[in-house]
Amino acid sequence: MANLLTTLVGFALVLTAPDAGGQQFDRRSREEPEIVVEAGGRFGACDVLRFSGDGRLLFAAGDDKVVRVWPYTSSGLETERAKAQVLRWRAWREQRGGIQALDISSDGKNVVVGGYGMKPSTVAVLDRATGETVALTWPLVRKGDANFNIVTAVAFHADGRVGFGTADGSLWLWNPKPLPEPDQDGRTAAPPVRVGKHDLPKRTVGSEPFNRPRLIWFSENGTLVSVAQSGQVYACAFDDTAADTPERPPPGKELFNVNAAEPVDARVYRVERIDGGRWIAVASADSKVLLCRADGKQTVRLELGKDRFPRSLAWHPKTRALAVGVGRALAPEGEGPRFFAEGNDEVRIYADPLAKPGAEPDVITHTGRAEALAFHPTDARLAIAGGDADEITVRKLDKPDEKPQVVRGGGRRPWAVNLSENGKMVGIQTARDARSLDPNKRGSGPWSRFDLSRLKESSDEGQKWVGPVRSADGWEVVPNSDNRYEWFVERTQMGERQRFRLELDRFRDLAPTCYTFLPASEKRPTRVIVGHYYGCTLFELVPERAVRGGFVGTKVYTGHAGEVTSVVAARSQTWFVTGGTDQTVAAWSLEDWKDAPNLGATFEEHNGAVRVVTLETGSPAWEAGLRKGDVLDLLAVDRVTVFDRTVKLKAVGTPQDALAALKAPKPRIELYFGIAAGEKTPRRETLTTVRQRPTWKWFPAFDSAGRMNDWVVWMWHGSYYHTKTVNGDRLVGWHVNAPDPGGRPEFYQLQQFERLFHRPDVMETLVDAGVAAALLTARNEHPTRDLFNKSEPAPVRLGLGHHEVTNAGLPVTITVRARGTNPDLLPERVELWLNDFLIEEWPRAGRQLDPRKPFEERYPIPANRFRAGPNRLTVVAVNSAGGRVEEVQWVPNPRSSPAARLFAVLVGVNDYSGTRQMNAGARNFGDLLHARNDATELGKLLKQCAGGNLLYETASADTHLDPKRGKLLDALRAVADQVQPDDTLVVFFAGHGDVLMPNDGPVPTVGPGLPGDKGAFVLCTPNYSPAKPTETAVAADELFAALAKVNCRKVVLLDACHSGRLATTNMLRRCVPNGQGPLIIAACDEGQRSYEHAKYQHGLFTRAVLNALDKDRDYRKADFDNNGVVSADELFDYVSAELPALLRGAGLSGPQTPASFPRDLPKDPLIKR
Incomplete structure (x- = not known):
């Protein structure tokens, strides 16, 4: 069992970094940037979790290659995407950019990170507030020195210098003072100096040629101290003039070895300091934790029990509590072969284990892995990173029975993937079976389905799944019960049992995770696909080709940013799909390239x-x-x-x-x-490196109830994509490195390049005919790689004159400077938004921007334009090449909140008889029965939301029933003249909507639907005529342009029936094409109808809204957090949960699922009753 546990702990133990082609990777990372998930939360393994010294911020980093930062208050983490922060460093595909180590400067201004750098052994200092790269370096490459490999530990000195350790055991000192100019290799600060190196393990731990430092710190006695995976505790002088020659680092001193008194060396996985380094807590890759005094003369053992292993550690300096995340290897009944399988972790809290070494810990059950832990420095809070959906969980230790705060993004891990027998449907399970011992059966619960033939989500449960094939032609997969990194295939042939090892690269692929067989055919032998980190390997099971008892992979498929959780091949054996911990599903071709099977x-x-x-x-x-x-x-x-x-x-x-x-x-x-x-x-x-890439990837997103409500599918080569949902292409995007290594990487949502890359036709061709045909559709007869930086916008910077709003307001400076010489990358339009208010745009009327000159504008914003509290400033720049770039800054306004007012403009249209008479059947609009009542009753209810100790001093409702088009716009102009920034405006429309095509042509009724830049969405007033839309309808862009001129908080409730032509397009996507605008909640999603029913005398959506806002109905139920107010996100969650019950009560089959913009609605108070 000790041997097995030695191999159990964590996936990120043994990965190695690429050590060649660094310049090529740098160049290609800009030409072909990776599309990554950015859905409001973490994904993949978390290697570091840490509170800032003052406890105001929580930092997390790992496989997702960024540092995520959440503000912390006594109420918990502030999780709104607008308040959370993402710090980026240079990254690209697979492991390049994965963060293994992080530290925060003593003043909290800077963060240092290290891990799988674009160049081996890279470390970077990032400005915590702005995300700019302060300094970046890596060791000099010298003849005689091996590759130092990845950075596994970092630490700030109080004077700002940085110490770090690399996987070969080397210890480095670095002064991150920026150079006047980058050196010839691109470093923006001097190279580090090696000050020592751990000995290689004297007693071999496995076959690894490394001795990774697990923790380093600057001690009080003036040395740099490190604990390595071998258990060696080592100290060296941190002298940046130390003599360091190849193969002969400066000498240091071994203080002791944590394994010295142990019968068997156990690889050290995690280390935490106790009392500033007077003691250390050591998590070993077996079933114990050691507490060691700094001189090595005293040790306290904490035994975890059979099949348990420590995964994470945290020490609380005030309470002296130790938290240990404990994993569990599931054991099968009996003595059969044992695949590695994990149950749920637990977190054990030891109350001062140095003073009470034998005391039993408190135990907290945790769903999934407890990958990293962090105590808040003053509050009784414990943050836990990891779980079945990559959560951050914050628990109140002084209130153990209180429900913890759980922070997760929109994505989920696809624990199981599947394909229908006809190959037209892909499915995933996002719940994990915590009791499964089968590597091919890790998922549980309902299937979420995606129809490849129509490129849309599906509720069709009639399809039969193929499932993974667990054996074929007598072959079966058998694990090595003592080593999770090793699997075999076995069969009985001529009465003899044949056994062959499946050869993986342990240092890159890590452990095998899942598999599926491909039975032999006339042209192919029996094959097996094995999933692992970053992708899969295909093996052909031909004994005559075995090398030293093992099969070598014939093809390697790489394209996930984490572990593969499930693999299934199509019945045709021409392609397969995988699910990964990067929360995506990937499709891959099994066909050989015509003339060169692997290289092409x-x-x-x-x-x-x-x-x-x-x-x-x-x-x-x-x-x-x-x-x-x-x-x-x-x-x-x-x-x-x-x-x-x-x-x-x-x-x-x-x-x-x-x-x-x-x-x-x-x-x-x-x-x-x-x-x-x-x-x-x-x-x-x-x-x-002759790796096969995915043909396409799919990212589905889910609401808090586990319903899929957004998705996007994209092509690996070319980045073309498709989505029909409101926010699908806002949840993934390109991570683009700056041209120089010291620049700040940018993140662009796919939606920012919708004009260039949203190609439903290309995606249809890709699914039907493959990569080559799709690229021919997208480009030309001989498609070459299209370089992303041809259309990348010039970067925008927004400078603030003060760190907060003053009595005189706030001057800002907007700068856009081109990269290179292409003037098309400079903007043709620049917008400045204050919250959701368009405060200014350039060029001004009658002028145009000069594409040959950089854009620079100083603009003073008066103080009376700002809300009290935090304000979001956004600059949007659009270039002629079709790219859009944004820069966001948050600025506080310290003035106290004034008395706020509530305004409402409400429209309900029942009568569409004039439309039918005027258009002779061109639009089959039926009359609505309850739209007028919807507007009237909502107005009455909103008027009750003012006075006393409520949120608003006054409330007014301007209700328009069956109005002409001009009434709505006139009402908005009137409100714009009255409102103040802290007021709230509710706009409600109940009626029909339509899509106008050029020459009033047809809207596609089959296929992937209508792209967001085709056709015009309009809200239909009585007597609507598509031939006279400017007289009988309000265009969406017209409505939202009017709303952009209203400087207050705005909520738009749209109950426009998605029938007829509107059913094939997405209404909300057309309302906010540039990603800026008011909060919107729509009654139903793309392709659905918004129902009304006589039983409720209302539209079902409006009935749910009324219930949520009525204190005599469900107001308290809608107030999920019981704080006395209903926020926009609570309103949306309540309506989403209530609509299915209303549908059932009306005898309607639905579905009707509300949609919102933005996806993550604010938690600010909206209504108080």
């Missing part, structure tokens, strides 16, 4: 060199940037030069050598190409 390119000798003859679109060779006709003057395989003609007098190898190396290249082995200059192209270099 063929070559020939040409005039003493090597020329590309054929190249298949979407293949690894195509992804690397090779082109048909390219001539290679350099080829290196696994960093060994095979062919070189760059220096004629020092030629290496022959064309035949290069052709032999390229005939059947192995996956994971780097091929480095030098491509000779052509007549019109400069010489260039590129590389590939």
